[in-house]
Amino acid sequence: MSVEDYHRMVEAGILDEDDRVELLEGVIVEMPPQGPRHAILIQKLCDPTFARVPPDHVIRCQLPLTLGSGSEPEPDVSVVRRADVSSTSHPTTAALVFEVAGDSLQKDRLTKAALYAGAGIPEYVIVNAWQDCLEIHRDPDAASRRYRTMLTLSGDDRFDSAAVPGFAFRVASLLE
Numbered sequence: 001m002s003v004e005d006y007h008r009m010v011e012a013g014i015l016d017e018d019d020r021v022e023l024l025e026g027v028i029v030e031m032p033p034q035g036p037r038h039a040i041l042i043q044k045l046c047d048p049t050f051a052r053v054p055p056d057h058v059i060r061c062q063l064p065l066t067l068g069s070g071s072e073p074e075p076d077v078s079v080v081r082r083a084d085v086s087s088t089s090h091p092t093t094a095a096l097v098f099e100v101a102g103d104s105l106q107k108d109r110l111t112k113a114a115l116y117a118g119a120g121i122p123e124y125v126i127v128n129a130w131q132d133c134l135e136i137h138r139d140p141d142a143a144s145r146r147y148r149t150m151l152t153l154s155g156d157d158r159f160d161s162a163a164v165p166g167f168a169f170r171v172a173s174l175l176e
Contacts, residue, residue, distance in 0.1 A: 118145040
């Protein structure tokens with residue numbers, strides 16, 4: 001299914017804004033309900049007092065990115081250049097994307113990582129709620145749909161975004 005077909009389903013009332021779904025590589029995928037910990041992690045990442053965002057960027061919480069003709073994921077958190085935000089279409093890229101993962105860990109590691117790398121998103125972070133760590137993916141190779149660099153941070157380690165200047169925090173302050 002294409003993004004256009006997906007949008008037509010919304011316009012026709014087949015899907016509505018209360019449906020917890022996203023389009024991933026041509027397939028409508030149901031998003032599981034959020035538990036309290038999942039929600040609080042998203043809330044912290046979206047709080048402008050938690051991590052600083054430069055004035056030419058904006059934090060988007062659970063809002064769509066249109067990535068090619070067959071995918072419109074709704075990442076838990078994305079940091080997008082302000083110039084890429086429009087009232088007529090969803091952004092087609094992001095500088096930084098976070099997915100909070102519990103039961104969705106495999107999907108986030110495989111499907112979402114390939115999708116974001118293929119779209120050239122420079123930095124993708126999985127907040128691994130099971131193992132209390134961040135899995136950071138950088139340096140996308142769009143052709144192979146893989147990230148060349150991956151590292152894991154936990155505890156007192158500090159996350160400093162390579163893609164969004166000044167966006168930084170101590171990992172433990174997010175996961176506590």
